[in-house]
Amino acid sequence: MADVHTTRRARLRDRCAATGVTAALVTGPANVRYLTGCAPQGAALLVGPGPEDTLVHLRPPPEDPDRDEPPDDLRSIVLPTPDGDAAVAAAELAGEQRAGSLAVEEHHLTVTRHRALRSVTAGLPLSDLGGAVEQLRLVKDEHEIAALRIAAEIADQALGELLESILVGRTERHLALELERRLVDHGAEGPAFPTSVGTGPNSGTARHLPSDRRVEEGDFLTVRLGARYRGYRCEVGRTFVIGTAPASWQIELYELVFEAQRAGREALAPGVACRDVDRATRQPLIAAGHGEGLAPWSGHGVGLEIDEDPRLSPAAMGKLDACVPVTVEPGVHLPGRGGVRIDDTLVVRPLADGGPELLTITTKELLAL
């Protein structure tokens, strides 16, 4: 059986061939990793023009965790100059190999690097590979989903332990750091993204950066964290209330966001338009008069990156496929008072397979801590 990365590169070759591209230069780190199984610093992957693919990279640091050996059928070139640009070297190689043209990732290369490529590929026309590799990454295989499942378990464990500890009086920064330590305790390579902890007026926001504010009685507490496992990143977000009795506005707001998030989860199915999932999630919040200040998305794909295709937003194109992992993460923030966010990672599955698979299983009841 062919190495999974070899198969992925073969699929990229087919896509390229279909559009007349004879050689592709992949420079997005997650894309390189997806196609080779490793992503040494500054690596660039040349697919084609010949039957052989070439990974150009800098001298790897010892014990680099991303340094799993590339598959045997992948030629590996280490740059002589450790501060060189692997993409430029790979483009030069494409020129020497008389590629008719070279497709590059224009959404990843800066104008300056693109110019450097052109200067070494004398006359070799450069085209745009666009999001071809990102498109391949959309639908995950069972190995990828298994890694996401473990990442989600780790995040649930870290979150569960936090809930058993004393929270009042501790700062957002410390809670965030403790969560990240617990992620590592439970086997994560690290956090999937900077852990967000928001208390009181900071609760309920999408990307709050932990501050020195301390947890107080009566606060909403919003936590958003994720684990990275074998390179795959998941996300879970919950909102709790601190103290014995939630205020009625807190209960109402929580129930509203919970309903919106459930509607989004239930909308997930193969063939459903991404924007329809967004609408299902957004509509209840708009109907309740919270349309102002909603995040521009209600969810997004996850995988080797925490924020990848598909986007679940009003302007999103395309439909969901089976085996696409996405987040559903509506939130409402009331300036000065705080708010609620509820965030799950799920895998789109056909109804016949039981419908969407919930990876992050921490309870979504409103807990008073």
Place this chain on the structure above:
Amino acid sequence: MADVHTTRRARLRDRCAATGVTAALVTGPANVRYLTGCAPQGAALLVGPGPEDTLVHLRPPPEDPDRDEPPDDLRSIVLPTPDGDAAVAAAELAGEQRAGSLAVEEHHLTVTRHRALRSVTAGLPLSDLGGAVEQLRLVKDEHEIAALRIAAEIADQALGELLESILVGRTERHLALELERRLVDHGAEGPAFPTSVGTGPNSGTARHLPSDRRVEEGDFLTVRLGARYRGYRCEVGRTFVIGTAPASWQIELYELVFEAQRAGREALAPGVACRDVDRATRQPLIAAGHGEGLAPWSGHGVGLEIDEDPRLSPAAMGKLDACVPVTVEPGVHLPGRGGVRIDDTLVVRPLADGGPELLTITTKELLAL
């Protein structure tokens, strides 16, 4: 007295005027922050063409720590579409304001975004602003140096506390996380970069990512950390030996790297070529037969980014100025055995002012822990 950011933008205008540029679009986050005092997510700064500068950004998340109010003389536009591209909107504005041309940061913009800019600036010629703002950032004022001094104090404190704790048996990951917690305890906004802890065979490398390896008797232990304070980032790196008595090879290697690092520190002075500082640092290591596998740089500037100009490397152009903070960080790694790195942040000062100012004052004796 004019706001410091206003003065900085005036200096950028002077530079642009000198090269016939009537309007500049700044998109590098650290560059935007340097020129405005804030860096809301996805912000773009339009300097000129008129007397007024314009900051275009997305709706800021509540309590965004970077969200200090922009100076009054700076016009601030919040994008209606929260998932829009502020750079594109700013470029459109430049077109409406009949800028003769627009200089953009080609080393920061991707080819795709650059094309989007072109599509909205109908006919407005785009040129390259290059590293103009990075050049302005090279020499720090006393407020910036004060922030770096505090960042260095914080890193020294965190490191000092670690040395008083039991190390044997703990993993690199846990030591790194504990250091980051202590940075925050002492008032850092966060780590300046991912903390590196390398034990045994992982010691002495430039960018080792903490693994699950545990500290053992007889190990070298290399730690590299930094604090972020008011956006400014410093760096300190030390190597220790675990256990009572260092082996003779460890003592020899340590003394060698110590000598190299001292030579580099002593070479720092206004008017000295960057490559000469690199040579002074590198030469003792090469002379001792460790030329192979040395890092491509012996140090670099620090500030709003942890790795900024100037580079201290064999190919570096330019000379040092007074009030430029740099690291001096030679290291030798012996594959399979480990090695030594010593890393300080210093500010270049004339001899008349006492020579280079050492910000990171943790001892550089070889401590046996």
